[in-house]
Amino acid sequence: MTAHPAGCEQNVKNQIEYVKSNGAIDGAKNVLVIGASTGFGLASRITSAFGSGASTIGVFFEKEPFEGKTASPGWYNSAAFEKFATEEGLYAKSINGDAFSDEIKKQTIELIQKDLGRIDLIIYSLASPVRLDPKTGILHRSALKPIGDTYTNKTVDFHTGKVSEISIAPATEEDIENTIAVMGGEDWKMWISALKDANVLADGAQTIAYSYIGPSLTEAVYRKGTIGRAKDDLEASAFTITDSLKDINGKAYVSVNKALVTQASSAIPVIPLYISLLFKVMKEAGTHEGCIEQIDRLYRERLYSGQDVPVDDKGRIRIDDLEMSTETQDKVAELWKKADTDTLSEIGDLAGYSHEFHKLFGFQMDGVDYDADADEMVRVPSIK
Numbered sequence: 225m226t227a228h229p230a231g232c233e234q235n236v237k238n239q240i241e242y243v244k245s246n247g248a249i250d251g252a253k254n255v256l257v258i259g260a261s262t263g264f265g266l267a268s269r270i271t272s273a274f275g276s277g278a279s280t281i282g283v284f285f286e287k288e289p290f291e292g293k294t295a296s297p298g299w300y301n302s303a304a305f306e307k308f309a310t311e312e313g314l315y316a317k318s319i320n321g322d323a324f325s326d327e328i329k330k331q332t333i334e335l336i337q338k339d340l341g342r343i344d345l346i347i348y349s350l351a352s353p354v355r356l357d358p359k360t361g362i363l364h365r366s367a368l369k370p371i372g373d374t375y376t377n378k379t380v381d382f383h384t385g386k387v388s389e390i391s392i393a394p395a396t397e398e399d400i401e402n403t404i405a406v407m408g409g410e411d412w413k414m415w416i417s418a419l420k421d422a423n424v425l426a427d428g429a430q431t432i433a434y435s436y437i438g439p440s441l442t443e444a445v446y447r448k449g450t451i452g453r454a455k456d457d458l459e460a461s462a463f464t465i466t467d468s469l470k471d472i473n474g475k476a477y478v479s480v481n482k483a484l485v486t487q488a489s490s491a492i493p494v495i496p497l498y499i500s501l502l503f504k505v506m507k508e509a510g511t512h513e514g515c516i517e518q519i520d521r522l523y524r525e526r527l528y529s530g531q532d533v534p535v536d537d538k539g540r541i542r543i544d545d546l547e548m549s550t551e552t553q554d555k556v557a558e559l560w561k562k563a564d565t566d567t568l569s570e571i572g573d574l575a576g577y578s579h580e581f582h583k584l585f586g587f588q589m590d591g592v593d594y595d596a597d598a599d600e601m602v603r604v605p606s607i608k
Contacts (some may be wrong), residue, residue: 228594229602231586232300233307238589239267239516240308243274246520251276251528252345254426256332258283258323258415261298262584263486264434265349267519269305272345275523279315279340283323283332285352294600297585303604310605315339317606323350324411326358333422342426343419348412348433351488355406358414364405368492369395370449377444378563380497382490382577387565390493395450407454409433409461416465416476429474430527431465433458437480437544438498439553441560445494459540477533479526479541482518485580496577497563498556502547503573505555511546514580518543 255272259265260282272278282302289295302318309316317335321328336343355364369392376391395403404410412433419425435455438446446452458478465476483502489495506512513521522543526533536542546552559571568574582588 226294226585227297227300228586228589228592229294229300229303229598229600231583231589231592231594232297233304233586234589234592235583235586236266236270236301236304237308239270240274242516243271243520246275246524248277249275249523249528250530251278251523252430253278254340254343255280255345255347256283256336256343256419257281257347257349259347259349259351260284260318261286261302263349263351263484264481264515264519265347266298266301266305267515268347268349268432270516271519271523272347273305273309273314273316274312275520276528277314278345280309281332281335281340282316282318283328284318284320285322286320288320289600289602291601295602299604300586300602303602306605318604320604320607322356323415324352324355324358329415329418333418333424336419336424337422342424342429344426344429346416346419346429346431348415348431350411351486352406355411357405364402366403366406366454367395367399367450368445369393369399370444371395371400371453375444375449377494378497378560379493380500380563380568380574382496382500382574382581385565385568385574387497387563387568392445392493400450400453403450404454404457407451408457409459409464410457412458413461413465416468420468420472425469425472425474427472429469429472431474431476432527432541433462433476433478435459435478435480435540436483437548438483439548439556441557442494442498445492451492459538462539477535477539477541479522480544481522482513482544482547484515484518485577485584487584490581497568497572498560500568500572500574500577501556501559501563502552503576504571505552505559506546507573507576509552511552513546
């Protein structure tokens with residue numbers, strides 16, 4: 225229910241230091257991040273700015289602070305990002321509003337025209353449960369459901385560590401259509417179309433959207449469920465967008481990323497248990513990555529390696545390679561069979577999962593005095 229401003233700032237600072245420690249990236253110089261305040265979007269903005277020295281515009285929809293009431297974490301993350309970017313002489317401005325709306329697209333285009341001219345890279349990283357379609361006025365709500373049959377499997381309440389069985393009723397056709405409307409590729413296509421029509425895309429501009437596939441353990445509720453249908457639509461949209469950008473030598477990609485702790489993933493049954501086991505296996509193997517490690521590797525080893533961008537047989541960038549290795553998945557599947565309330569503390573990394581969840585809100589950060597008074601009235605410098 226709350227976020228800690230100093231903790232969020234420390235979290236952003238740590239990510240900046242990680243990117244800088246790996247050296248410069250010869251990447252895009254003018255970057256638009258749609259969904260820039262948390263998770264992969266924030267990591268993308270940080271990597272663009274502090275890896276490539278890019279000028280960045282971030283679009284997000286966050287709650288501002290009021291006296292006695294904290295802002296949402298993404299607000300404090302964005303304030304910290306702008307602070308650190310400005311200290312290094314980097315251009316950084318933000319727009320707070322509904323990225324699905326025509327109005328925010330218009331504001332963003334006007335800011336690009338005024339300050340940057342053209343954009344080289346557009347990151348599309350929205351994670352919202354609802355979308356108001358600007359053309360029809362219909363409010364769509366996504367649903368996290370299986371398709372076809374009721375799904376029953378184990379899940380965990382990561383606050384208590386209790387493992388229990390859960391059943392999820394199958395989606396209706398309306399559920400599927402709504403989820404595709406919210407989480408599919410329609411809005412991504414609208415953004416790129418609006419940017420291109422306004423002539424603010426540079427020659428050779430690239431756009432990246434983020435997706436997830438995951439293992440057979442979770443596919444009934446994820447990849448073969450309503451979310452999976454939306455991700456299929458998102459991935460198909462990359463080809464449509466690429467076709468629309470041929471005259472400016474542009475390209476659209478979907479990057480398939482690793483399972484990570486986010487507010488969204490924590491709400492999906494089964495996923496927290498899977499992630500707690502995955503974290504255990506990958507940490508022991510030395511292959512564990514958080515958001516910033518994932519995106520830093522995406523930029524350095526895929527997008528800006530100096531080689532052609534490697535893709536799978538469906539045209540997707542696979543940065544989930546370490547998670548999806550046979551060795552990792554075999555170990556997780558074996559642990560899954562043993563996972564219950566008594567064994568999870570030993571065979572899983574529930575403490576690590578909980579720690580990552582608290583970090584999302586700026587808590588449990590080393591170097592932060594949580595006994596000290598905190599000023600909740602932090603502003604994002606570029607937002608009046």
